[in-house]
Amino acid sequence: MQIPTRPTYRIFYLGLIAAGLTVSLLVRFNLLSRYGQQIFLFICINIIMTVSLNLINGFTGEFSIGHAAFMAIGAYSSVFVTTILFPAAAEWPKVWAVLLFLASIALAGLVSFGLGYVVGLPILRLRGDYLAIVTLALVEVVRSGIKLTDELACLLDKIHLPALSRIVQKIGGPRGIGQIPVFTNIFWAVAFTVLTVSVINRLLHSSFGRVFLSLREDQIAAEMMGVDLTRSRVLSFAIASFFAGCGGGLYAHTLRYIHPDNFNFIKSIEYLVYLYLGGMSSLWGSIIAAGSMTFLLEFLRMANLQQWRLVIYPLILILVMLRKPEGLFKRDL
Numbered sequence: 386m387q388i389p390t391r392p393t394y395r396i397f398y399l400g401l402i403a404a405g406l407t408v409s410l411l412v413r414f415n416l417l418s419r420y421g422q423q424i425f426l427f428i429c430i431n432i433i434m435t436v437s438l439n440l441i442n443g444f445t446g447e448f449s450i451g452h453a454a455f456m457a458i459g460a461y462s463s464v465f466v467t468t469i470l471f472p473a474a475a476e477w478p479k480v481w482a483v484l485l486f487l488a489s490i491a492l493a494g495l496v497s498f499g500l501g502y503v504v505g506l507p508i509l510r511l512r513g514d515y516l517a518i519v520t521l522a523l524v525e526v527v528r529s530g531i532k533l534t535d536e537l538a539c540l541l542d543k544i545h546l547p548a549l550s551r552i553v554q555k556i557g558g559p560r561g562i563g564q565i566p567v568f569t570n571i572f573w574a575v576a577f578t579v580l581t582v583s584v585i586n587r588l589l590h591s592s593f594g595r596v597f598l599s600l601r602e603d604q605i606a607a608e609m610m611g612v613d614l615t616r617s618r619v620l621s622f623a624i625a626s627f628f629a630g631c632g633g634g635l636y637a638h639t640l641r642y643i644h645p646d647n648f649n650f651i652k653s654i655e656y657l658v659y660l661y662l663g664g665m666s667s668l669w670g671s672i673i674a675a676g677s678m679t680f681l682l683e684f685l686r687m688a689n690l691q692q693w694r695l696v697i698y699p700l701i702l703i704l705v706m707l708r709k710p711e712g713l714f715k716r717d718l
Contacts, residue, residue, distance in 0.1 A: 497630025
């Protein structure tokens with residue numbers, strides 16, 4: 386398999402930074418609403434989620450539809466730090482508040498990485514439709530588990546652990562968590578998006594990343610060359626989960642309120658749509674599809690055409706799949 390030279394994404398990085406500066410100036414001079422700024426933040430978050438999913442489904446050749454589960458884990462892990470453990474974080478001096486926010490995002494990524502690794506060990510022995518079904522079940526397990534935290538708090542009360550019970554109860558269960566400080570701004574959204582694309586791009590063009598590509602191309606040949614198939618799949622899954630967790634932390638600190646139903650299987654399907662629309666194994670495809678489709682859906686909402694969203698959106702997908710079933714962009718690798 387011939388590996389092309391590693392492409393640079395300087396145009397994307399510079400364009401994203403320029404767009405972020407433009408949005409910031411427009412908001413500062415009251416030429417753009419806060420909702421317009423939020424759309425830009427959602428575009429960055431969706432790029433992070435789609436690019437990380439591409440690492441599993443596109444470059445490693447697996448078929449996971451459970452990305453929303455790790456987004457949920459990341460969101461709740463991050464909020465647990467900034468809202469539950471330190472409820473007055475928003476009133477702290479700016480430097481300390483930012484450090485806490487960054488620590489919460491790091492924790493979100495690490496917890497998601499750990500869960501991805503532990504869960505991936507058994508489930509990534511499956512392939513194809515079986516793997517898709519199990520990862521879909523994972524989304525529902527995580528979502529239902531969050532909703533059952535009230536019952537867990539009652540159980541902890543019964544076994545005389547009231548302090549732990551109070552902490553668990555603050556997770557909110559089916560009520561969700563509100564009053565989350567708005568720490569995600571344009572700077573951090575751009576920074577994490579650039580970091581995600583840069584790290585995954587460099588990873589894929591390293592000797593370590595070529596192992597993932599070998600799994601997609603020919604697993605029998607890869608195994609004969611000494612590749613540990615299960616370990617490599619699990620690492621790919623865990624790394625993608627790390628970035629999904631970071632995206633979940635950014636998402637939570639943008640919305641200010643999260644609920645378990647924010648992370649149902651429909652959320653995973655959204656990222657699959659962006660991925661397949663842009664093109665499997667194409668970082669440029671993931672970037673452009675996630676950005677353009679996020680903007681389109683929000684534009685239809687702003688134009689009071691939300692009733693047509695579920696008509697226009699599938700129509701675009703049908704036309705693209707008929708004309709370019711491989712997606713809008715060719716493989717990078």
